[in-house]
Amino acid sequence: MPVYLPNLIDGTTRLLDKPLMNRIIREALPDLPDETKRVIVYYIDITDRNEIEQFIKEQNTQTTIEIELRDLKQVLDEVVVEDVAEWELTETHDDLLGGWKVEIKSFHSDRVMRKIDEFNLKGQQQALQQKAKGKEKEFKPIELSDEGLETIELLSLDCTDADSQAPWHSDAEIKIDRLGYVTRNGIKTQDFWDATICSESKPLRLKIRNICGDETIYVL
Numbered sequence: 001m002p003v004y005l006p007n008l009i010d011g012t013t014r015l016l017d018k019p020l021m022n023r024i025i026r027e028a029l030p031d032l033p034d035e036t037k038r039v040i041v042y043y044i045d046i047t048d049r050n051e052i053e054q055f056i057k058e059q060n061t062q063t064t065i066e067i068e069l070r071d072l073k074q075v076l077d078e079v080v081v082e083d084v085a086e087w088e089l090t091e092t093h094d095d096l097l098g099g100w101k102v103e104i105k106s107f108h109s110d111r112v113m114r115k116i117d118e119f120n121l122k123g124q125q126q127a128l129q130q131k132a133k134g135k136e137k138e139f140k141p142i143e144l145s146d147e148g149l150e151t152i153e154l155l156s157l158d159c160t161d162a163d164s165q166a167p168w169h170s171d172a173e174i175k176i177d178r179l180g181y182v183t184r185n186g187i188k189t190q191d192f193w194d195a196t197i198c199s200e201s202k203p204l205r206l207k208i209r210n211i212c213g214d215e216t217i218y219v220l
Contacts, residue, residue, distance in 0.1 A: 016043035
């Protein structure tokens with residue numbers, strides 16, 4: 001099914017108005033295959049939906065193609081960008097055996113940010129409602145560091161297989177609680193996480209789980 005998408009970079013197509021709709025009808029529809037029965041026109045903003053739909057009925061008289069309008073923002077709201085991590089892999093010589101260390105430089109999760117934004121917005125609205133009732137309620141929004149490492153819940157290293165689709169083999173694992181304390185390979189410690197995870201063998205893959213429970217695997 002043919003689809004018209006506005007250019008997200010070019011601001012001239014962000015607003016669906018009569019001139020733009022007329023251009024779509026006059027220039028795009030005649031070039032479609034004869035068997036086309038329906039097209040979808042996505043928009044970011046629209047002047048007046050009822051007015052545009054009436055305009056379509058009046059102007060689209062030369063074809064039998066049905067034009068369906070859809071709000072692109074509803075689609076974009078459901079799109080979640082994959083978690084992005086930056087790391088540094090180094091060989092260590094801290095003891096006689098040596099080993100490998102992965103240091104996480106930054107971690108950013110689109111899903112986590114959305115959840116935090118929703119929480120902050122709800123908290124701000126509740127604080128305003130309480131203020132309107134004469135009750136002062138201070139709300140402290142959640143803020144993340146530039147590195148975003150506090151949004152990591154678990155890290156795991158696979159030193160067995162580099163294939164991104166292979167079953168996961170956990171050769172080293174770190175869980176981080178909400179206070180920052182570390183459980184290393186199933187053993188609870190009183191150590192604060194120092195943004196690293198170590199293994200005896202060279203790691204081939206890294207798994208990171210964010211605080212929303214989403215896991216992403218990176219090939220090292």
